[in-house]
Amino acid sequence: MVLFLCVTLLIAKAFVCTAPIICNSFPKPIATLSHAVQEKAWIRLVIAGSMIAVWISAHILTNVFYENDSLSEHNMLRSINKSRSQQPSSQSQSLESPLNYSDDYYYYPLPQYLCYFSILGQLGVTALTRISYLVKMFIILSLVIGQCCLNVFKLDKFFRFYDSTAYEDKRHFLGHESYLSIMIVTIAVALFIINRQSELMSRRLFLWQKDVEEQKEKVSDMRRKNEALVYNILPPHVAIHFLGKRKNDEELYSKSYESVGILFAAMPNFSDFYTEETVNNQGLECIRFLNEVISDYDALLEQPRFANIIKIKTISSTYMAASGLNCDESSLRPDATIRDKWFHLAQLTEFALTLKDTLNNINKESFNNFVLRMGINHGPITAGVIGARKPHYDMWGNSVNVASRMESTGKAGCIQVVEETAHILEEFGFTFEQRGLVTVKGKGQLKTFYLKSSPQRKDS
Numbered sequence: 001m002v003l004f005l006c007v008t009l010l011i012a013k014a015f016v017c018t019a020p021i022i023c024n025s026f027p028k029p030i031a032t033l034s035h036a037v038q039e040k041a042w043i044r045l046v047i048a049g050s051m052i053a054v055w056i057s058a059h060i061l062t063n064v065f066y067e068n069d070s071l072s073e074h075n076m077l078r079s080i081n082k083s084r085s086q087q088p089s090s091q092s093q094s095l096e097s098p099l100n101y102s103d104d105y106y107y108y109p110l111p112q113y114l115c116y117f118s119i120l121g122q123l124g125v126t127a128l129t130r131i132s133y134l135v136k137m138f139i140i141l142s143l144v145i146g147q148c149c150l151n152v153f154k155l156d157k158f159f160r161f162y163d164s165t166a167y168e169d170k171r172h173f174l175g176h177e178s179y180l181s182i183m184i185v186t187i188a189v190a191l192f193i194i195n196r197q198s199e200l201m202s203r204r205l206f207l208w209q210k211d212v213e214e215q216k217e218k219v220s221d222m223r224r225k226n227e228a229l230v231y232n233i234l235p236p237h238v239a240i241h242f243l244g245k246r247k248n249d250e251e252l253y254s255k256s257y258e259s260v261g262i263l264f265a266a267m268p269n270f271s272d273f274y275t276e277e278t279v280n281n282q283g284l285e286c287i288r289f290l291n292e293v294i295s296d297y298d299a300l301l302e303q304p305r306f307a308n309i310i311k312i313k314t315i316s317s318t319y320m321a322a323s324g325l326n327c328d329e330s331s332l333r334p335d336a337t338i339r340d341k342w343f344h345l346a347q348l349t350e351f352a353l354t355l356k357d358t359l360n361n362i363n364k365e366s367f368n369n370f371v372l373r374m375g376i377n378h379g380p381i382t383a384g385v386i387g388a389r390k391p392h393y394d395m396w397g398n399s400v401n402v403a404s405r406m407e408s409t410g411k412a413g414c415i416q417v418v419e420e421t422a423h424i425l426e427e428f429g430f431t432f433e434q435r436g437l438v439t440v441k442g443k444g445q446l447k448t449f450y451l452k453s454s455p456q457r458k459d460s
Helices: 002-022 028-039 041-064 073-085 091-096 112-126 133-154 156-167 176-233 236-244 284-300 343-366 398-408 419-426
Strands: 253-266 309-315 318-323 373-386 392-396 415-418 431-440 444-453
Touching: 041 112, 112 133, 112 176, 133 156, 133 176, 156 176, 176 236, 236 253, 253 343, 253 398, 284 309, 284 343, 309 343, 309 392, 318 343, 343 373, 343 415, 343 419, 373 398, 373 419, 398 415, 415 419, 415 431, 419 431, 419 444
Parallel strands: 373 415
Antiparallel strands: 253 318, 253 373, 309 318, 373 392, 415 444, 431 444
16 A cells, blocks of 8 residues: 555656646646756756655555564464465376365465565665765665665564475575575665766766866867957958868968059158157157057047948058958949949048048147158959968059059148049049149059048048
8 A cells, every 4th residue: 555655656746747748738837847847957856856765665664564464473384284285186186176265375475575676766766866876875775774674573474484385395595585685785785886986977077077168168268369369460351251161271362352442541750750769768669659559540440430441451650441342242233323332432531531630639649740641542453361370461453552652642641542533532522622643653644632621521
């Protein structure tokens, strides 16, 4: 009866925990409990531990109350004699006249199954993985000691009766109570070794997993730093090309563009400012000042309005930037209007004017009088990455050369452009002042213009 109640309770717990997995139409409290069991390990541990505790408790109660009034020593002897007297005298008689089990033939107890239940309890405790092996071995040891004591002192007469009935007078040197106790102890020792090795392996796996996670975190951190470094060295659309998949060091990256704006901005009087004297710490203070200026220029590129502008490089005090390298494909359609095709050139011109404002603010704070001389041009170019170990992104083409000449032949404090560039920018509201013909190396004489004002400013 006790075992029946135990099994019923175990089935009820298993049903509550697994029913919502089988069917989704169960009541909400049962579904909530089932989801909690699936998500939280300590709830599973409590349920498994309680089921094992119920099993062991029922087993102990069954052992303690394993008594049958009909199995007194007198009735045991009477049952043995009765069974022997009813045995047939020959093989044929046993086949023709089976034993007649009357009311005087008594039930044979099988106490060894109680030991098997004890072994099942030990295995159930071993299955718990969230507790220390010492706790598990304490429970198993208590169960083994209790079962052995019951075998020797409580169930000994039942074992003797079983041996006498099963083996008649050929009883072994050790009775069932002895060798079953030895078997329980042997299994307990084996489970101790298994639990110890299992916990050692679990600890090793935990340490290995922790070490692997730390290594993964270090690798991820290193990857983030490398990606940040690559994004600082190369433009974003080029960095994605190299980080997206493995590239060979010898692989060349280059791409041609049809509609790109190029800007050169230089400080012509910085060479007069730079001196390697003791007062300037051998020129270090001059380099520090130039770094602050270039850093402020770079900070402007983080503004959303200059998202289409990319810094190319710096040559001494000359700052080179370009626009149109990462524009949408819609602006490259043959039927695109001038405003759609060259909107980034207007942004580049606004960026040049912002550079002037930034340098003027620096001059006010540092009591200097640096001026910018800038040149802007537009047209087709070829861009690519040069170098395998120290890659450098650069641009080539006649449009780049003309932009550089516009800066070098210009006037300090002004932005010089060619006639075609001036006509495009006039569509965006910029106004220009004609300078005249300028001799450009490799191009002859070109008509150039100075930027006079922008639609957002009264005077450039």
